[in-house]
Every structure is written in structure tokens, then in C-alpha cells.
Amino acid sequence: MHKDHVNLDALMYKYRDQKGALIPLLQEVQDLEGYLNPDTMRYISAKLDIPVAEIYGVATFYSMFRLKPQGKHIIRICKGTACHVSDVDAIKTALMDYLKLGQGEDTTQDFRFTLVEVACLGCCSLAPVIMIDDHTYGKLTPDAIAGILDKYAY
Amino acid sequence: METAVEKTIIKVGLASCGIAAGAQEVYDRLEAYLAENPLPVQLKQTACIGMCFEEPVVELSGMPQGTITLGKVDADNIIPLINEYIQGGTPASHVILAENCDAPRNELLASQQRIVLSNCGVIDPTSLEDYESQGGYQALRKALAMTPEDIISVVKDAGLRGRGGAGFSTGVKWSFARVAPGDKKYVVCNADEGDPGAFMDRSVLEGDPHKIIEGMIIGALAIGADEGYIYCRAEYPLAVHHLNIAIQSATAKNYLGQDILGSGFNFSLKVKEGAGAFVCGEETALMHSIEGKRGMPTIRPPYPSESGLWELPTNINNVETWANIAWILLHGAEEFRKMGTKDSPGTKVFALAGKVAGSGLIEVPMGINIRDIIYKVGGGMKSALPFKAVQLGGPSGGCIPESLLDTLVDYESINATGAIMGSGGIVVMDTGTCIVDVARYFLNFTQNESCGKCTFCRLGTLRMLEILTRITQGKGEMEDLQRLEDLAMNINKSSLCGLGQSAPNPVLTTLRYFRDEYIAHIEEKRCPAKVCSALLSYRIVEDKCIGCTLCARVCPVNCISGSVKNPHVIDQELCIRCGECFKACKFDAIVRE
Numbered sequence: 223m224h225k226d227h228v229n230l231d232a233l234m235y236k237y238r239d240q241k242g243a244l245i246p247l248l249q250e251v252q253d254l255e256g257y258l259n260p261d262t263m264r265y266i267s268a269k270l271d272i273p274v275a276e277i278y279g280v281a282t283f284y285s286m287f288r289l290k291p292q293g294k295h296i297i298r299i300c301k302g303t304a305c306h307v308s309d310v311d312a313i314k315t316a317l318m319d320y321l322k323l324g325q326g327e328d329t330t331q332d333f334r335f336t337l338v339e340v341a342c343l344g345c346c347s348l349a350p351v352i353m354i355d356d357h358t359y360g361k362l363t364p365d366a367i368a369g370i371l372d373k374y375a376y
Numbered sequence: 377m378e379t380a381v382e383k384t385i386i387k388v389g390l391a392s393c394g395i396a397a398g399a400q401e402v403y404d405r406l407e408a409y410l411a412e413n414p415l416p417v418q419l420k421q422t423a424c425i426g427m428c429f430e431e432p433v434v435e436l437s438g439m440p441q442g443t444i445t446l447g448k449v450d451a452d453n454i455i456p457l458i459n460e461y462i463q464g465g466t467p468a469s470h471v472i473l474a475e476n477c478d479a480p481r482n483e484l485l486a487s488q489q490r491i492v493l494s495n496c497g498v499i500d501p502t503s504l505e506d507y508e509s510q511g512g513y514q515a516l517r518k519a520l521a522m523t524p525e526d527i528i529s530v531v532k533d534a535g536l537r538g539r540g541g542a543g544f545s546t547g548v549k550w551s552f553a554r555v556a557p558g559d560k561k562y563v564v565c566n567a568d569e570g571d572p573g574a575f576m577d578r579s580v581l582e583g584d585p586h587k588i589i590e591g592m593i594i595g596a597l598a599i600g601a602d603e604g605y606i607y608c609r610a611e612y613p614l615a616v617h618h619l620n621i622a623i624q625s626a627t628a629k630n631y632l633g634q635d636i637l638g639s640g641f642n643f644s645l646k647v648k649e650g651a652g653a654f655v656c657g658e659e660t661a662l663m664h665s666i667e668g669k670r671g672m673p674t675i676r677p678p679y680p681s682e683s684g685l686w687e688l689p690t691n692i693n694n695v696e697t698w699a700n701i702a703w704i705l706l707h708g709a710e711e712f713r714k715m716g717t718k719d720s721p722g723t724k725v726f727a728l729a730g731k732v733a734g735s736g737l738i739e740v741p742m743g744i745n746i747r748d749i750i751y752k753v754g755g756g757m758k759s760a761l762p763f764k765a766v767q768l769g770g771p772s773g774g775c776i777p778e779s780l781l782d783t784l785v786d787y788e789s790i791n792a793t794g795a796i797m798g799s800g801g802i803v804v805m806d807t808g809t810c811i812v813d814v815a816r817y818f819l820n821f822t823q824n825e826s827c828g829k830c831t832f833c834r835l836g837t838l839r840m841l842e843i844l845t846r847i848t849q850g851k852g853e854m855e856d857l858q859r860l861e862d863l864a865m866n867i868n869k870s871s872l873c874g875l876g877q878s879a880p881n882p883v884l885t886t887l888r889y890f891r892d893e894y895i896a897h898i899e900e901k902r903c904p905a906k907v908c909s910a911l912l913s914y915r916i917v918e919d920k921c922i923g924c925t926l927c928a929r930v931c932p933v934n935c936i937s938g939s940v941k942n943p944h945v946i947d948q949e950l951c952i953r954c955g956e957c958f959k960a961c962k963f964d965a966i967v968r969e
Contacts, residue, residue: 241686244668245651249610276669283670283827284651286610298611303573303767303803304729306817341654341821343611344575345393346729346803347428347736356613358396 293336302342310350316364383438391424397431423583425497426737442475496583515702533709540694543787552681556689571770574801581615585622591701654825673873716742720786747781761806769798772878774885810907818882833876920965927957
């Protein structure tokens with residue numbers, strides 16, 4: 223069984239009286255453990271009497287949920303329209319080069335960074351934009367990437 | 377001197393866009409400076425005034441020279457700038473707006489009409505007192521003395537139409553929820569602003585959360601709801617934060633909670649964070665998501681007004697719609713109708729982005745034409761390249777060419793072009809933007825975001841995307857255009873929700889207005905905007921090449937040969953058209969064709 227029972231139980235207790243709390247619950251579980259692993263989902267299913275298929279269904283539907291371990295820092299690349307026409311793809315290439323990620327890979331081997339694409343960060347006038355953890359960087363050029371990522375230690 | 381200085385107020389715009397541009401560093405620097413140098417100056421935070429292209433923005437007021445707004449400040453220059461102001465000066469180099477003299481952006485602001493954005497960039501969004509000082513919660517007091525039917529009549533008479541895109545009459549929607557049988561009803565605010573290129577709702581949520589809350593309380597009173605949800609996308613952490621602060625302070629002052637202001641009316645409000653799914657902007661999907669389920673749309677009827685959240689009557693409106701309510705109640709339907717057109721009264725907030733000089737947020741009366749939005753309010757084109765198209769309404773909308781720029785901004789006129797009003801995202805494109813690539817971009821987006829329930833939306837969009845990708849790679853054929861149109865019609869007819877029904881719009885409008893560009897890709901294997909890399913070739917102009925060898929060194933496939941100080945040559949067979957040599961050459965000796 224699971225090693226973090228106490229924390230999981232506390233979270234489930236917190237949401238016990240709230241209707242429709244599965245999504246915020248899973249969000250907090252993910253904050254706690256970094257991702258949603260199958261054991262955790264089974265544990266929640268048994269405890270809350272929600273079919274595990276339903277939990278998995280929710281976890282796979284929303285892009286915020288991750289089913290694999292992720293890096294310490296999350297880099298979100300904005301794929302909004304304004305960023306697209308401002309060549310955000312060149313920024314992505316620079317990021318992938320810096321992080322030495324191959325096609326289809328999103329997390330660095332040392333788990334320092336995970337790179338994800340998001341629909342729009344809503345900072346269109348600063349396009350192209352990326353967000354690292356909670357900080358947004360705008361008006362980027364491929365040359366600026368190394369200087370920014372160097373600030374994020376492991 | 378002393379007394380004048382005492383009144384100086386410094387407001388730093390700390391919305392997401394400002395913070396991304398470095399406003400937090402400016403604020404921190406000011407805070408540290410004022411701690412060391414105790415000047416009688418008050419430092420405040422506000423949100424976004426809408427001039428994102430000038431961020432970080434700081435407003436200074438209280439001195440005899442009047443209120444001025446500074447743009448493009450940074451942590452290094454802010455201290456001398458405020459000192460100049462405090463000493464009675466006006467730092468001309470950075471002034472963008474000024475109360476008492478000419479300033480470069482005065483006209484941009486004057487050309488707008490602000491109801492929804494009236495407090496954005498003016499008040500501290502975390503302060504209830506600031507909101508109250510601007511007449512906040514007066515509309516609620518007025519509404520509490522009215523009957524629900526009277527409130528609905530005012531909203532109906534005002535002719536307010538849903539600002540989320542579809543344009544349905546808000547008052548009529550409310551009346552459906554009002555008459556729906558049941559004791560328990562809900563109101564919901566759709567703040568799942570997912571259109572890429574749109575950030576109106578974010579700015580209002582961050583900049584004036586109480587305005588939305590006040591609108592929702594009035595709406596709840598009108599339909600008889602006692603519980604409400606604001607469904608906000610999780611990519612907007614600052615908006616969620618400000619909403620939670622606002623709900624807390626409004627509850628403490630009994631604008632929310634039990635027996636509101638002694639009226640006997642109860643209403644509580646919660647923020648629900650989304651988890652990243654564009655389709656949740658569709659109202660039935662949104663409600664399933666609030667219930668903690670997969671956000672998949674269901675068939676209407678029954679409409680949410682009869683059977684919504686937990687199958688109870690629910691009224692759902694978008695952020696901007698809710699933000700209009702307090703103004704309408706306070707000023708009356710007649711005043712509201714003085715703005716805009718007969719069938720689309722009021723104002724509309726737009727998010728201007730792309731290749732326009734004044735990117736940011738604007739609020740203009742309905743009935744203005746698109747040309748004026750771009751060239752007057754938006755300050756014209758940013759780039760040296762000429763205008764090509766304007767994209768309205770995001771992935772559900774369409775691209776409008778130059779010839780239709782005089783189209784008026786009202787629901788019917790915009791629909792007639794094949795685009796839609798949508799939530800208000802306007803992305804301006806210049807001739808450096810490839811229209812086929814833009815259509816492919818949107819299809820890729822909707823294809824990714826399709827929830828998978830309807831076959832045509834799930835697979836039809838994928839087939840369309842494959843065709844568009846083929847065209848951008850120079851492998852298209854003329855029959856593809858017909859295939860795109862057939863698929864588009866079928867997807868539109870056979871999809872359950874708005875996402876699928878409108879997914880083909882970007883392709884249909886570009887096929888209608890920019891067909892030549894599709895044909896250039898297919899027949900001539902040429903991308904007129906020089907964007908589609910597979911259709912480009914690079915060549916070195918012998919006369920211009922001085923043989924510096926830089927291009928040969930940056931080429932990832934070593935396809936450039938030549939000796940030092942002699943013109944180089946690109947081997948077209950080996951070239952992968954990455955463009956690195958083109959970017960690297962300092963002598964314009966490489967041409968892209």
C-alpha cells in the first residue's frame with residue numbers, strides 16, 4: 223500500500239463535505255506527490271468509493287494532471303495565437319536544445335525541468351511567452367533562453 | 377511643497393502581463409527605496425490599464441502637474457522618475473498618459489468607452505474599500521430594494537447580450553432560470569477563457585474582481601439562487617488569488633453570506649479552478665467539470681436554466697456579461713442603450729494582439745468598425761510589413777481580409793463575414809504570416825482539445841489537420857480544397873457542441889478570403905509569406921558573399937561549401953531548409969525564396 227497515507231487521508235478529509243471535489247482533490251494530491259501514480263489513484267478510489275476508472279478518466283481528461291514523475295521546475299510554453307505568429311516554435315527549439323530533450327521527451331534526465339505546452343497564458347502582448355513555475359517571461363528570443371534557465375538550479 | 381508631496385500616490389500595475397514585463401521588480405525597488413528614504417508618498421498596487429505594450433506601467437498622482445502615467449519603466453530608472461515628479465517635473469521621456477498636457481497615448485484612451493474596464497488599472501483589486509470608493513456595491517443596494525422581476529426587466533430592456541460569444545439576451549436567459557421550478561438554483565460565472573489570443577477576462581478578474589461578484593449577487597437575487605460558482609481556468613493563478621481575496625472581504629462586509637445587508641437574501645460564492653480543458657468553456661461541459669467529472673458536453677435541451685449543475689436550474693454567464701450588470705442597474709437601461717447599436721447595445725472589450733502597435737486591452741462601443749479598432753484605438757501596425765488579415769473569435773472564429781475591415785462590430789455583421797464576435801480576441805496579422813499555417817494552427821488546437829465524444833469532431837478535425845499539414849509541406853492537391861470544405865460542413869452539422877460546430881471556421885474563412893494562398897502552396901509549391909519551411913529554398917548571392925564562412929559553420933548538415941574569402945555555395949540536395957544560415961549571415965548574402 224501507499225507510503226503517504228496520512229497526507230492523503232488528510233486531503234480526503236478536507237474535501238469530505240464538498241460536492242464535486244474530485245478535481246481539486248486530485249490537484250492537491252498531485253501537488254503533494256508531483257504526479258498521480260496508479261497506486262494513489264487506487265487508494266483514493268477505495269477510500270472514497272469512486273470507481274478507479276472514473277478517477278483515471280478525470281486524470282487523463284485534463285491537461286494539468288500528470289501520470290508520470292515530473293521535473294522540479296515546470297516550463298510552460300505558450301501556444302496561443304499571438305505567440306504562434308511571433309514564432310514561439312523557435313523558442314521551443316532553443317529550450318529543447320538547452321535541455322537536451324529529444325522528440326517526444328518532456329522531462330530532463332536529472333528531473334530538473336519538465337517542458338509542457340499550454341494553450342494560452344493570456345499575456346499575448348508580450349509574445350512569445352513562457353512560464354517557469356509561477357513566473358512569466360515575455361518578449362523572448364532564442365538567445366535569452368540559456369540566461370533564464372541558468373537561474374533555476376536543481 | 378511638503379503638503380503637495382504628502383498627497384503623491386504611486387500605483388504600480390501588477391497584473392500578470394505587468395509582472396511578466398518586470399513590474400514586480402519595480403514595485404520591490406520602490407518599496408525598498410521608500411523604506412530607506414521615508415518620503416511622504418503612498419505606494420499602491422493596481423492591475424492592468426490595458427496598455428500592455430507599455431508595461432511595466434506606473435501611475436503618479438497628487439502633484440499640481442496632475443496625474444501622469446509612465447510606461448516602460450524598470451527597476452533602474454523608476455527612482456529618478458518618481459523623484460522628478462515629486463519635485464514638480466514631468467519626466468517626458470516615459471510619460472504615456474497625462475491629465476493636463478499632451479501625451480502619446482492620451483488619444484488611445486480617449487477613443488475608448490469604459491464600463492467593464494472602468495476600474496482596471498485604477499483601483500487596488502485586493503481592496504474592497506477601493507471598489508466601494510468607485511460606487512461599488514451601490515447597484516446591489518439598489519437591487520435589494522427591487523423585485524426580481526424588475527431587475528430582470530432592466531437587464532432585458534438594456535438589451536445586454538451574452539459577451540461570451542453567442543450573443544443571447546442576458547435578461548431573457550435570466551427569466552428562464554427565474555421561472556424554472558425548484559427551490560435550489562445556481563448562478564455560474566464562466567471564467568474559463570480558453571481562446572488562445574484572448575485575455576479580456578483575465579484582466580477583469582485580476583483587476584476588478586468585485587465587479588463580477590456584485591453582478592453575480594444581483595443575478596442570483598433576480599433568479600432566486602443561493603449558491604454560485606466562478607469557474608476560472610487554472611492558468612490564471614493571480615485571478616484566482618484576487619477572486620478569493622474579494623470573496624473573503626465581501627463576505628466579511630455581508631455583501632455575501634446570510635441575510636445580505638439585512639434583506640433576508642442568502643448567497644454564497646466559490647471559486648472552482650479548471651484543470652486545463654478548452655472544451656470546458658462550453659456551458660454543459662463546464663458544469664460537469666464543476667461536478668468533478670470529465671468536462672464533456674451533453675445535448676441541449678434540457679438547457680441549464682431547467683437542468684444544470686447537479687440537475688438543478690442554473691444560470692451561466694461569462695465574465696464580461698456579469699461585469700456589465702452593476703453598471704446597468706445603477707445607470708438604467710436607457711443609459712446603456714445610448715452606447716453601441718440598436719441590436720447590440722453597450723460596449724465590448726477586446727484583447728488586441730499580434731502585429732498591432734498598441735497590443736493590450738480596449739473597450740469600445742459596439743458598432744465601431746474593425747479598421748478603427750486596429751488603426752485608431754490600436755495605433756496601427758507594429759511591423760514594417762503591411763496588414764494582411766485580422767483573426768476574430770479564436771479557434772471558433774475566422775480571418776477577415778483588408779476588404780472587410782469596414783465591417784461593424786456587432787453580432788450580426790461579424791457573423792455575416794463567417795467569423796464570430798467570440799469572446800473578443802483580435803489577432804492582427806501582417807504579410808509575414810502564412811494564412812494556411814494559421815488555419816493549420818487553429819485546427820491543430822481544436823483537434824487537440826476535442827473531447828472525443830462526437831466522431832466528426834474527433835476524427836474529422838484530424839483529417840482536416842492532415843490535409844492542411846500536407847498543403848503546408850507542398851504535398852497538397854487541388855482536390856484537397858473540396859475535401860476540406862466537405863469535411864468542414866459535416867463537422868459543423870454533426871457535432872454536439874460549439875467547439876466542434878465552429879472548429880472548421882478558421883479554415884472556411886481563409887478558404888473564402890485567401891484561396892489564392894492555398895493555391896500557391898498547392899500548384900506553385902510556394903508559400904507567399906515565406907513561413908512554410910518545406911516550401912522555401914536558400915541561395916547564396918555570389919556578389920554579396922565575402923566568404924566569412926559563418927554560414928558554413930552554423931549549418932547543421934554541412935551542406936555549405938567554399939573557401940575563406942570566396943563565395944560559398946549551398947548544396948540544395950542536402951539542405952534541410954532550417955534557415956540557420958539565413959539568420960546568421962551578416963551581409964544579406966543569403967536569399968530565401
